[in-house]
Amino acid sequence: SAVISQKPSRDICQRGTSLTIQCQVDSQVTMMFWYRQQPGQSLTLIATANQGSEATYESGFVIDKFPISRPNLTFSTLTVSNMSPEDSSIYLCSIQGTLTTTDTQYFGPGTRLTVL
Amino acid sequence: DQQVKQNSPSLSVQEGRISILNCDYTNSMFDYFLWYKKYPAEGPTFLISISSIKDKNEDGRFTVFLNKSAKHLSLHIVPSQPGDSAVYFCAASATGNQFYFGTGTSLTVIP
DSSP states (O other): OOOEEEEOSEEEEOTTOOEEEEEEESSOOSEEEEEEEOTTSOEEEEEEEOTTSOOEEOTTOOTTTSOEEEEETTEEEEEEOSOOGGGOEEEEEEEEOOSSOSSOEEEOOOEEEEEO | OOSEEOOOSEEEEETTSOEEEEEEEOOTTOOEEEEEEEOTTSOOEEEEEEETTOSEEEETTEEEEEETTTTEEEEEESSOOGGGOEEEEEEEEOTTSOEEEOOOEEEEEEO
16 A cells, blocks of 8 residues: 655644644555544544645634645645644544555554644 | 444453454444554554445454444454554545544453
């Protein structure tokens, strides 16, 4: 399956600042997604990153807070803007639609964010 | 509104015995189900899937059972090994739509 990498793997940030997380895939994929896993909770879909157009956000998530880019079929970024301690979570990039499978999502290693 | 539920937050099993992890869902439109395994500090790893046209799928030590009438699926691990200790998430989707995840069950396999 495709290899997915995320940068940074973890970060500690100050309240009010922004952090951009990168997701790189070693092959072209149809779909890329961003999830959040807050402590003790399940994975929550933030948005679908659309190549060449604006991301599609789920209820409760807005572009101003979580701007997303996807300039091509192998790369996406998620920015967590104007951070507060409530944004402390694991942020996960996932992909779907590779050369070998279309139905299954595969996840990157995640970015552990702590906001002080 | 949690459409996929894992009611057991944790499970402990002796090495060599069977581990059974359970998952319930509410949306009858779901037709594709997956299990993921997650180690600390890593992203979820895809384990096994099943579509709604089947009631069982087996891959080595892992078997997933689907009971559509009960809206229930389970993952059986036989025999359980210490390396299986991880958090297991079930996920469900309706074809072409987003995946919904359960809250996870932490499995500990005791040597």
